[in-house]
């Protein structure tokens with residue numbers, strides 16, 4: 001299904017390299033998703049939305065969770081990602097998983113979701129890329145049934161991303177990423193704004209926790225950061241935001257970190273669980 005105006009100029013892109021990175025990323029964060037979904041009571045027979053689903057690695061898990069009597073609608077505006085997900089769903093015989101191409105920056109097309117018909121909505125690493133949060137938040141407030149739950153995993157402070165010691169090159173990388181996303185209308189500290197905006201739409205915060213991690217170089221959360229450092233400089237360079245000198249300094253930092261005891265700190269990711277009364 002495609003809604004009007006659904007097309008993507010998403011800053012991270014929807015090419016195969018980024019899709020593969022999202023798959024590795026989901027593998028690292030999957031246990032945190034499963035714990036949140038379990039705590040929210042999401043299970044068999046439920047109707048769930050995956051907002052900004054990407055290639056749908058979480059959508060596939062959600063579809064397994066709700067089973068054949070439930071339904072998952074995975075929404076994104078990147079056609080390459082939706083096609084990938086549809087192929088995976090057919091291969092896994094997950095008939096309960098459907099996709100919808102929708103631009104979450106726009107209000108058009110949201111009527112396709114109906115009103116008060118969804119038990120839950122999952123939204124991870126998406127709000128930070130939107131120019132306008134209103135269409136997404138209005139959609140959620142309208143689509144959830146009374147008692148329905150929204151689970152968000154979004155960043156509250158992306159520039160906590162750090163490496164100690166010797167992280168000056170990494171600090172520059174962090175500043176340039178933030179600049180790149182802001183240049184595209186995004187907000188890498190978006191979770192700071194979400195509580196007031198969701199409360200204004202009548203939702204109530206039931207639970208929140210920090211998913212920020214601090215780890216040694218060989219731990220999965222540090223490897224996740226290293227993975228991003230391996231791919232995103234090329235995109236910054238293509239945008240004119242990263243020079244060979246910047247890359248040299250970053251690589252020197254990383255080389256030092258691999259040879260010494262170093263602490264990796266992730267961007268401050270927040271879990272928020274909201275309920276529609």
Ligand SMILES: C[S@@+](CC[C@H](N)C(=O)[O-])C[C@H]1O[C@@H](n2cnc3c(N)ncnc32)[C@H](O)[C@@H]1O
Nearest residue numbers: 010052053054076077078103104105124125129
């Ligand atoms: C970092 S990926 C996260 C994907 C997925 N939620 C996950 O956790 O793996 C961000 C996703 O948001 C989608 N996105 C960004 N802007 C969007 C928009 N305006 N409308 C719909 N989807 C959008 C992108 O296409 C991409 O799939």
